[in-house]
Amino acid sequence: MNALPLAGVRIADFTWIGAGSFTTKMFSDFGADVIKIESQQRLDSLRISRPFKDGKQGVNRSGYFSERNSNKRSITLNLKDERGQAIARRLIQRSDIVANNFTPGTMEKFGLGYDAVRAIKPEIIYLAMSMQGATGPERDYLGYGLTIGALTGLQFLSGLPGREPAGTGTNYPDHIPNPCHAAFAVLAALRHLRRTGEGQFIDVAQTEPTVSLLGPSVLDFTVNDRVQVRSGNEREHACPHGVYPCTGDDRWIAISVSSDSQWRALLQVLGSAQELESLAGASLQDRRREAARIDEGIAAVTRGRSAEELMETLQRAGVPASVVRNARDLVEDDAQLRHRQHWVSLDHAEMGRTLYGAPPYRMSDVGQVPTRAAPLLGEHTDEVLGSLLDLAAEEIDTLRTEGVLT
Structure with a gap:
C-alpha cells in the first residue's frame, strides 16, 4: 500500500450509499487510508442491499456494499453521544479529508460541520456532496440517485417513444458523474493544499454533475428551441x-x-x-x-x-x-476484461473469496488494485482507536459497553 500514489492521505469517511462511497473508494483503492465511520443504529443502506453472498442476508454479505468499499477500514461510532463526537473530532485532526453526502445540516447536528471542523484543523479539505448543494431554496431536499435522475431530466429522456419515462435507476447519478466530479475536486484541493497549505470546502450539488450528461439535449433546446423526448434506440444520425x-x-x-x-x-x-x-x-x-x-x-x-x-x-x-x-x-467470457485483469478476487472475512472490479484505468508502476476486500461492520474500531488515536484497551472496552462504539 505504501507504493500506491495516494499513500499517506487519510480520509474520515462519513459517506454512505452510492455516490459518496464510490468517491472515497477511488481514493482507498489507490492507497489512501479511508476510515469509514458507521453506526449499527443507522446502517449504510448498501449493507442491507442485494445481492447477498449465497443468498444469505447480513450486514457483511452485500456484494453491492463490498464493491463500493474495497480497501477501506470501518469503525462504529454513536455520533449522537458527545463522546462519539469527540472521537470523530480526534480522528479528523489526524485526517486530511472529511467526506459526507448527507443533507445540509446533518453534520452540524453532530458538531462536525465545516466551521466546527475548520476550527480544530484549518487546513482540512471538507467534501460535502448533497443532492442540491449547501445553499439555495432546495438545499434541504433529500435525494437519491433515482430522484436526481428525475430532477435533472435524465429520466425524462429514457424510455420508448409515447411511453412513460423509464429512467436508468441509480446507474448514472450514483456511479458516473457525481463520484468522478467529487473525486476530481478533492484531488484539486489536495494539490492546492500542497502548494499553499490552505484547506478547502468543496460543495458538490449532485444534480449539477448529472446535468452535464445532457449536453446535446440542452443545446438542442437553447439553439433550436426544441425539447427532446424519449426515442428508445432511435437516433437521427443512424438507421438501423x-x-x-x-x-x-x-x-x-x-x-x-x-x-x-x-x-x-x-x-x-x-x-x-x-x-x-x-x-x-x-x-x-x-x-x-x-x-x-x-x-x-x-x-x-x-x-x-x-x-x-x-x-x-x-x-x-x-x-x-x-x-x-x-x-x-462479462465475468466469464469477456476476453478483453480478462486480458486487462479487470476482475480481482479478494478474501473477505465473512463471504470468503469474492469478486471486485478494478479501476477502469491502469497506472505505470502500480500493481493490481484493489488489494483488500471491504470491511466488516466495525472491523477496525479497536485498531483505529488504539493505534491511531492512542486509546487504551480498557477505555475502548468501556466506551463499547456504554454504547459509544455502536
Missing part, C-alpha cells in the same frame, strides 16, 4: 440503430448503421433479408422513414443467428455491432 434477437435464451445483438456503405455491408451479411432488398439503395432519410419495416426485416434474420458469430462477421464487414452482454458474459 437498435437491438435485435438472436438464437438462445434472451440473446441479442446491437447494430448501428450510420453510412450508406455500412447499410450495404449489413444487407450483404444478412443475405436472406429479402424483404429489405428494395431498400438496398436507400439513403439515411429513406431508411428512417422505413425504420419499423427495416427492424422487422433484420430481426427475422438475426433470430436464426448466433449473436457472437454475427457480431464478428458484421465487424469484419465494417458494420458497428456488439453482443448485448449479461453479467455472466
